[in-house]
Amino acid sequence: MNKGVVVVTGAAGLVGQAVCSVLQGSSMDLLPIVRQGACVDRGFPCDLTQPDALVGIEVPVSAIVHLAAAVPMAAEFPDTEEVAALTRAMDANVVALAKRFQCPVLYASSCGLYRKGSDLPKVEDLDEALDPCTPYLRAKYDGERLFLDYGNVVVMRISAPIGRGMRKTAIVSRFVEAALGEAPIRLWGSGARQQNFISVADIAAFVRLALGSDVRGVFNVAAPHPVSMRELAETVIDVMGAGRIEYADTPDPNERERADYDTTKAQRLLGWVAQETLASMLAELKGEQFRL
Template structure:
């Protein structure tokens, strides 16, 4: 099958491209950079907001995975107009190019951050329950602009299904980590600080938790999402165990320490973590995360060391 991946040279997208190629698919990576371009993939260096160029690039593909986005929440806060253009207008452009090109499905990368806007019994005075893909979302509780852009993108996908019959799959990622992740992400910052002998800095009290999911496990879910069972469905791809920021620091200290820890003020509208079920992904796709957190951190560190030691080539 011929498959296009927007953001295919980025952190998650490059791993998705790698796994799709390993599964025997012909892959087109659509990205303005070639940073992590797989040599066995075709490359279209275009801006996804250029709908005519994107439509032409997608010609002949059957499925498009849409991973190109502004994913750094600090960057989203600093540039809200750019975030809306990248995450909402960009999704609209991909959907329209897929419609014009007659692609059979669009697979949208979303996030478990959207569950921060979920209406739950816990908010009504009961015990917080495990949330699934069918929990109601209250838009007035969307919180961070990043969440609002992802919710809007999901709404566009559903609208294209209703209006034009365009099939979709929505994948709500847990907090991803692993080789090629951005230096700003908490696991990367902690590992790099420890390896350099610098203190680890924790925002807030460190009790906020996330269910981190290793990037290779996420990429595996993307290949499985080609199944007909995934058509017109949403899947939460959550890590199996909640890991607090303190836990990350302790893991890094155990693997690469000793390290010292400093505390700073917490971020505004930060995602505090919810109990989210990935049961539907396991039932319909046979997917569940396989990599435990410490192993994933070690693999990232190995990749980071190898990258740092690699000679650079002058341009």
């Protein structure tokens, strides 16, 4: 990696804060890009959706960690084509900056690109396993193509991150709040639907390793094993010391969804394996005030 600053977009977000903390601990010079009005101690306020948003950056850029997107977890970003266009605009600004400085990019994509309910192995190089079925996911798929065409990129297909700063709308947040509020954790169907939860600390560790490597390409950044909604609820109850499970009289349309993402490529080429367990991730959320 050339000498210069590491630009981190989405630096005030759930993953961005963890990444910035780890990179600062590695003595890297950072230029955090944050949304205008973001409540953070430091960072460069910028509306990445506007044309030429990054042309004012004149310091040498050694690498870019691009985490920003109009993620539909937030109420102000419904999963529509109009909002997906905002994600594409951010990607266009970042790839223009990368081309100007000829620097590597770590691009945050999503394991949500994999086909739901499919028995195909969820490996990085199997295109037929993909099904970008919403406007947001199509934008992320287009982003992958954009940066892969640029060439100097590590695409991170991230599963479901857990860490401080999570939104109330996340399923983990809802389960934790239900347990601590003495309300039932309500499961649809049999509770067999799977998710793959990964700690933001493990994502940050992947970023640090990738920045120090010449390896390029697409990587699943996920936990080694998925968990069912039933297992999630049971672990929440165990860690929080409160709560109970109740089955809703509602079929789960995603009952067959499996989240076993293959991470052997990251282990083989970068020596990376997610370390945090579901229980240790949930323990970090004790006393957390989840944001809107």
